[in-house]
Amino acid sequence: MARKQSDYLAALLADDEPIEKSSKDDLIQAESQTPAAPPAPVETPRAERLRGTTLLGRESALARVASGEVRQVTQLLLNPERVRIWPGNARSYEHLTEESCRELIDSIVAEGGQKVPAVVRRVEGDPEHDYEVIAGTRRHWSIAWLRRHSYPDMMFVAQVAQLDDEAAFRLADLENRARKDVSDLERARNYAQALKDHYGNHQTRMAERLRLSKGWLSKMLKVAALPDDVVAAFASPADVQLKPAYPLAQALDDRGAAQAIHREARALARLQDARRKAGDATLPAAEVLQRLLAAPIGDKRPAGPLAEWVNPRTQRAAVSVLSSNRQGATVRLHAGSGSNTEDLLNGIRDVLERLAADGKGVQA
Numbered sequence: 313m314a315r316k317q318s319d320y321l322a323a324l325l326a327d328d329e330p331i332e333k334s335s336k337d338d339l340i341q342a343e344s345q346t347p348a349a350p351p352a353p354v355e356t357p358r359a360e361r362l363r364g365t366t367l368l369g370r371e372s373a374l375a376r377v378a379s380g381e382v383r384q385v386t387q388l389l390l391n392p393e394r395v396r397i398w399p400g401n402a403r404s405y406e407h408l409t410e411e412s413c414r415e416l417i418d419s420i421v422a423e424g425g426q427k428v429p430a431v432v433r434r435v436e437g438d439p440e441h442d443y444e445v446i447a448g449t450r451r452h453w454s455i456a457w458l459r460r461h462s463y464p465d466m467m468f469v470a471q472v473a474q475l476d477d478e479a480a481f482r483l484a485d486l487e488n489r490a491r492k493d494v495s496d497l498e499r500a501r502n503y504a505q506a507l508k509d510h511y512g513n514h515q516t517r518m519a520e521r522l523r524l525s526k527g528w529l530s531k532m533l534k535v536a537a538l539p540d541d542v543v544a545a546f547a548s549p550a551d552v553q554l555k556p557a558y559p560l561a562q563a564l565d566d567r568g569a570a571q572a573i574h575r576e577a578r579a580l581a582r583l584q585d586a587r588r589k590a591g592d593a594t595l596p597a598a599e600v601l602q603r604l605l606a607a608p609i610g611d612k613r614p615a616g617p618l619a620e621w622v623n624p625r626t627q628r629a630a631v632s633v634l635s636s637n638r639q640g641a642t643v644r645l646h647a648g649s650g651s652n653t654e655d656l657l658n659g660i661r662d663v664l665e666r667l668a669a670d671g672k673g674v675q676a
Contacts, residue, residue: 387429389467392456395432396441400477400509401449401484402502403494408453417454421463426451429471431483443470446480447487478510478521485522495550496557497543500536507533534561542573545580545604547594556601569608576607617644619666621659626650631659636667 430448455468511518617632630649634642
């Protein structure tokens, strides 16, 4: 895994400078002492040749570092409290829990510490933090949790790298693609922010840098635009997956359909909240999506009048308002209601006053 992490970094910076991982001598161990060196063995001619080759290789490596041909990436043992989370990462740190990190926590305890280093970079001007996490948010959360729960000496193992924001975003994105616990919505919104921050709103350039298809990136950005009140209709933002959510995002482009979807979303959000409080199971994502997409269809079904006046003498409907908008109102006078002219005028006045009270009145 550590090899894989280094390969991520090397691949991302391949168009800049190659990266060479530092040796184990570069690991910083807190308050450790160097043991006394054992007696030097008697060297044979073969050993001398091997030592000469090793020294030549080491001198060559040092020369490459000094010339700037390669950069060393140092691993550190850090207190997680001195390390902040880079906001450009898609993963939502505040939504991490003991349950979601349980497998990782158990693995760290079983192995006696964190084996796969995170990737961090130095920060300036922050008195409370020395580094920020580019890749390894769950590892940071898990180590911080263990330090609060019976493992106060547990250290956060991190690999320090020099990365600008765009390279940091690409590295974090590569790691997140392999993580099932990073939802499509989190990634989509992370992409939408990165499009503005790093790529000047040029989708083609972003797709090329991330090695993604332009069509797939376009769909991700479309889903990223889902309004918060629509997302709230789902039991969790993690339920918003790319393939089923894309038609919903498209439906919101129609103004009339969007109004119906927003109304249904608010009703569903209230229902989900009531179910949580009652201890009942929340509605599954498939059902929520079906109801949201069906909302505009329901709005197109024949509906009753906006307002209606019933003649009190005959107990029959005499005046109905079928529609009301900025262009005017459509009023229907019912035949056979037993109403005279005075009755109809009273009925019209009554329905118009009620529409005005509801904010749907006709403006002269």
